[in-house]
Amino acid sequence: MSLEERELEVLIGPQHPASGHMRLVAKIDGDIVVELRPNIGYVHRSVEKLAEVKKYLQIIPLVERPSLADTTANNLAYVMAVEKLLGIEPPPRAQYLRTLLAEINRIHSHFYGMGIHGVMIGSSTAYMWCFGDREPLIELAQELTGARLTYSYIVPGGVRRDLPQGFEDKVEKVMRYLENRMPDYFDLYFNNPVTRARLEGVGVLTKEDAIKLGVTGPNLRASGVPYDVRKAEPYAAYPELDFDVITEEAGDAFARVMVRVREIQESIKIIRQVLKKIPDGPILNEKYMKMIPPNLRKQVEETGHIKFPGVFANLRVPAGEAVARVEGGRGEVVFHIVSDGKMSPYRMRMVTPSFRNVILFEHLTKGARVADIPAIYGSLDYFPPEADR
Amino acid sequence: MQDLLSIIMEPYVFVPLIFPGITVAFLLLLVIIWLERKIAAKVQLRYGPLYVLKPLGGAIQMVADLLRYLFQEPIIPKTVDKLAFIMTPALLFGTAYLPTIAIPVSPTFYAFRSDLSLLIVLALSTLAPIFTVVMGWASNNKFSLIGGIREGYIVVSYEIPMFLSALSMAVLYGSLDLVEIAEAQKGIWGIFLNPVAAITMLVLMYMSTSKFPFEIPEAESEIVAGAYTEYSGILYGLVMGASYVKLYVLSLVFTILFLGGWNPIPGFMANDPLLPGVLLFIKAFIIIVIGAFLRAVYPRFRIDQAMDLGWKTMLPLSIISIFISLVEVMIMGGA
Amino acid sequence: MAVERTIRHIKALATGAKYMLGGHRLTLMYPDDIQEFPDGYRGMIEYDWDTCIKCGLCAMVCPADAMKMYVSKEESEEGKRPVRRPGINYTRCIFCGFCVDICPTNSLKFTKVHDVAFYTFEEQIYPPERFREGIPKPQYDKEPRRVRAVLDEKRGIRYEPVE
Ligand code: SF4
Ligand code: SF4
Numbered sequence: 001m002s003l004e005e006r007e008l009e010v011l012i013g014p015q016h017p018a019s020g021h022m023r024l025v026a027k028i029d030g031d032i033v034v035e036l037r038p039n040i041g042y043v044h045r046s047v048e049k050l051a052e053v054k055k056y057l058q059i060i061p062l063v064e065r066p067s068l069a070d071t072t073a074n075n076l077a078y079v080m081a082v083e084k085l086l087g088i089e090p091p092p093r094a095q096y097l098r099t100l101l102a103e104i105n106r107i108h109s110h111f112y113g114m115g116i117h118g119v120m121i122g123s124s125t126a127y128m129w130c131f132g133d134r135e136p137l138i139e140l141a142q143e144l145t146g147a148r149l150t151y152s153y154i155v156p157g158g159v160r161r162d163l164p165q166g167f168e169d170k171v172e173k174v175m176r177y178l179e180n181r182m183p184d185y186f187d188l189y190f191n192n193p194v195t196r197a198r199l200e201g202v203g204v205l206t207k208e209d210a211i212k213l214g215v216t217g218p219n220l221r222a223s224g225v226p227y228d229v230r231k232a233e234p235y236a237a238y239p240e241l242d243f244d245v246i247t248e249e250a251g252d253a254f255a256r257v258m259v260r261v262r263e264i265q266e267s268i269k270i271i272r273q274v275l276k277k278i279p280d281g282p283i284l285n286e287k288y289m290k291m292i293p294p295n296l297r298k299q300v301e302e303t304g305h306i307k308f309p310g311v312f313a314n315l316r317v318p319a320g321e322a323v324a325r326v327e328g329g330r331g332e333v334v335f336h337i338v339s340d341g342k343m344s345p346y347r348m349r350m351v352t353p354s355f356r357n358v359i360l361f362e363h364l365t366k367g368a369r370v371a372d373i374p375a376i377y378g379s380l381d382y383f384p385p386e387a388d389r
Numbered sequence: 390m391q392d393l394l395s396i397i398m399e400p401y402v403f404v405p406l407i408f409p410g411i412t413v414a415f416l417l418l419l420v421i422i423w424l425e426r427k428i429a430a431k432v433q434l435r436y437g438p439l440y441v442l443k444p445l446g447g448a449i450q451m452v453a454d455l456l457r458y459l460f461q462e463p464i465i466p467k468t469v470d471k472l473a474f475i476m477t478p479a480l481l482f483g484t485a486y487l488p489t490i491a492i493p494v495s496p497t498f499y500a501f502r503s504d505l506s507l508l509i510v511l512a513l514s515t516l517a518p519i520f521t522v523v524m525g526w527a528s529n530n531k532f533s534l535i536g537g538i539r540e541g542y543i544v545v546s547y548e549i550p551m552f553l554s555a556l557s558m559a560v561l562y563g564s565l566d567l568v569e570i571a572e573a574q575k576g577i578w579g580i581f582l583n584p585v586a587a588i589t590m591l592v593l594m595y596m597s598t599s600k601f602p603f604e605i606p607e608a609e610s611e612i613v614a615g616a617y618t619e620y621s622g623i624l625y626g627l628v629m630g631a632s633y634v635k636l637y638v639l640s641l642v643f644t645i646l647f648l649g650g651w652n653p654i655p656g657f658m659a660n661d662p663l664l665p666g667v668l669l670f671i672k673a674f675i676i677i678v679i680g681a682f683l684r685a686v687y688p689r690f691r692i693d694q695a696m697d698l699g700w701k702t703m704l705p706l707s708i709i710s711i712f713i714s715l716v717e718v719m720i721m722g723g724a
Numbered sequence: 725m726a727v728e729r730t731i732r733h734i735k736a737l738a739t740g741a742k743y744m745l746g747g748h749r750l751t752l753m754y755p756d757d758i759q760e761f762p763d764g765y766r767g768m769i770e771y772d773w774d775t776c777i778k779c780g781l782c783a784m785v786c787p788a789d790a791m792k793m794y795v796s797k798e799e800s801e802e803g804k805r806p807v808r809r810p811g812i813n814y815t816r817c818i819f820c821g822f823c824v825d826i827c828p829t830n831s832l833k834f835t836k837v838h839d840v841a842f843y844t845f846e847e848q849i850y851p852p853e854r855f856r857e858g859i860p861k862p863q864y865d866k867e868p869r870r871v872r873a874v875l876d877e878k879r880g881i882r883y884e885p886v887e
Binding site: 428431432433434435436682685686687 | 736737739740741743744748749750751753
């Protein structure tokens with residue numbers, strides 16, 4: 001039989017329990033994957049084009065939508081780009097609050113990814129645990145911002161809300177809880193011989209390939225490349241915080257999971273530092289603070305919830321270009337804004353980590369087994385809407 | 390009335406129809422699927438099925454599900470091989486439950502007694518997978534096909550070592566008659582005499598019935614539902630039940646081989662099938678519950694890893710277990 | 725190697741058993757229990773008719789075009805410039821809270837209700853006259869228990885009844 005006759009083309013998705021919003025076109029020879037091509041674009045929402053008709057502030061909720069599990073990264077990167085154009089800096093306290101939310105978000109984004117990965121290789125317990133333990137973090141973020149996932153917390157010049165009363169205690173409780181739970185995760189899931197068998201040595205991405213293919217985020221670091229935007233181009237409060245870039249050498253699916261687990265531990269460290277070091281002061285840039293009517297300014301000081309100055313409704317941004325990048329949970333988020341001085345950007349480019357990682361589907365699955373497809377897919381923490389935008 | 394009761398109590402009616410036959414198998418099905426979901430839920434920090442009869446923790450959830458299956462339209466796709474598609478669920482369920490007729494309930498209560506009842510049970514239990522393979526072919530769906538083939542591969546890798554470990558017990562007791570085997574364990578249970586055979590048989594039992602971590606032929610995230618992908622309504626209900634029934638049958642065999650069957654029972658009760666039957670059932674039930682519990686602990690193996698396990702680990706172990714039996718027989722002075 | 729693997733199998737099974745026997749659960753028993761949200765939760769929005777200065781900022785900032793200025797039939801007079809007031813469309817609202825934050829007179833306020841469940845499409849649109857009457861009260865078959873999420877070191881999250 002010629003190879004063509006032996007091959008079977010299987011269409012996995014978009015209506016498949018583990019395909020997500022996309023179709024994987026797999027050619028298989030027996031149990032071996034000859035070729036796997038992701039068919040992306042099912043959830044394309046034209047974010048970039050929409051941004052051209054939305055006002056600057058209105059784009060904040062828009063850019064959050066594509067990556068629902070990791071909204072802060074997009075929110076922050078976008079606002080940072082806008083701030084560069086406006087030429088303003090947020091006050092230090094706001095920088096710390098941004099970092100705090102970004103790290104809380106990173107932890108629950110990692111839990112999300114690991115949970116989905118767990119159920120893809122058949123461990124419903126890993127799935128339920130990850131999603132359950134995501135809940136305390138979401139509850140924290142909700143207390144800080146007022147919403148569960150779509151925080152829209154970061155606005156040009158600062159953040160929208162100050163720490164609520166007694167927030168530090170609650171954060172500390174959750175951090176301890178996560179630390180207590182980690183050993184059980186290892187015993188039941190990560191060190192489970194079946195998990196190991198399914199993930200170790202599967203979908204190996206070498207260091208060279210990782211760099212060549214422009215992979216980003218935990219997937220890159222799992223191949224031994226110590227690259228993290230938080231270190232490479234520090235932003236928010238990261239220059240003042242002490243943390244490590246997590247890397248693993250193996251580059252396989254298990255290493256990618258381990259990077260996430262260890263990053264959660266690192267984030268816990270960061271969050272503790274943030275709460276210890278956070279300076280007092282305003283949470284919105286002085287320029288905007290002054291624009292708030294005096295009676296409201298007093299209210300802002302009392303409640304810790306800022307009121308937007310009227311200019312926010314029709315924020316005009318000076319002409320120019322700005323690029324900002326942020327290390328999100330899934331990897332590097334880049335925003336490039338071109339402004340012509342109007343109320344909407346002339347062009348907005350949004351590069352999401354999933355978009356850069358989608359190339360790995362084809363690369364890593366060649367020669368893998370059919371059962372490895374979900375194991376590799378999950379380990380990439382790939383989120384179709386984020387890639388399609 | 391009295392006549393009817395005495396007819397039912399006749400072993401050759403009671404065994405296939407009541408216990409271990411269809412009635413108990415059916416009730417077990419209703420309980421075990423609920424229990425499996427409950428156990429998984431508990432480990433996963435949630436409640437599981439709850440709202441159907443809330444005071445009992447949703448215990449009749451499966452009755453509701455059964456009703457749903459019954460009244461749901463069984464969709465038969467145009468492209469399937471109709472006859473095979475419709476027949477196989479019933480045949481699968483039937484053959485899965487068939488071996489129960491050869492299982493004795495007490496030393497004196499059985500549908501028929503044969504010198505070869507162990508072999509009969511094992512042989513009958515191998516029939517069911519054939520229909521899964523047929524199902525995968527008849528569905529005319531790529532995922533079903535892969536699922537059917539996976540089932541085929543799994544069968545060849547568990548069957549031989551499972552039979553060897555079961556037969557090693559026959560060597561130990563010097564008999565292939567389930568009644569004699571159970572009676573031989575009046576004192577010490579088989580699991581203590583030959584633990585290697587017990588573990589091998591247990592693992593392979595779970596493998597043969599697609600329990601985690603061997604839930605490979607219907608791996609949801611890979612091939613949707615394997616051979617069962619195209620099934621809906623009561624047809625799906627049947628195929629889903631079949632693997633539980635098979636586990637039930639094998640658990641009964643396991644109990645008789647390794648857990649002393651109906652022992653220990655006081656001698657004067659031996660003629661009454663009630664107590665031995667209950668004992669036998671409880672032991673088998675525990676084995677099934679352990680299988681259900683595994684779902685909450687393990688992800689699933691890949692097909693090649695499962696075959697590896699079958700051929701490279703379980704086969705040698707089952708051969709070792711035969712040697713263990715032989716050595717023990719020699720030490721104990723031959724049976 | 726084989727020994728290590730066996731130990732890991734045992735550990736995994738033991739951990740599973742530990743949780744099976746433990747009483748720890750994270751479920752919120754919705755709808756028997758309804759969560760009370762912390763202050764500042766961004767739920768449905770209340771409108772204060774009297775303090776509103778009809779500036780239109782809320783409608784301008786709304787990213788989803790949920791908040792719109794409607795001609796107020798009550799106040800507009802024939803031949804004069806129509807008076808416009810904000811109204812909200814809950815089919816579109818994404819609860820970003822921008823309108824609340826920008827309102828210079830605090831005429832818009834968050835409530836803690838987020839059950840945007842309606843029978844018809846039209847019902848979800850709140851023109852100013854309806855908007856001022858407040859949000860619809862969620863209805864339950866049986867009065868649910870109100871619970872609050874309490875973060876806990878041992879159990880992550882607990883739902884405690886509030887009085
Ligand atoms: S909450 Fe946001 S989306 Fe809803 S009406 Fe206000 S500004 Fe518009
Ligand atoms: S609700 Fe507030 S922002 Fe909207 S029109 Fe009235 S005063 Fe202006």
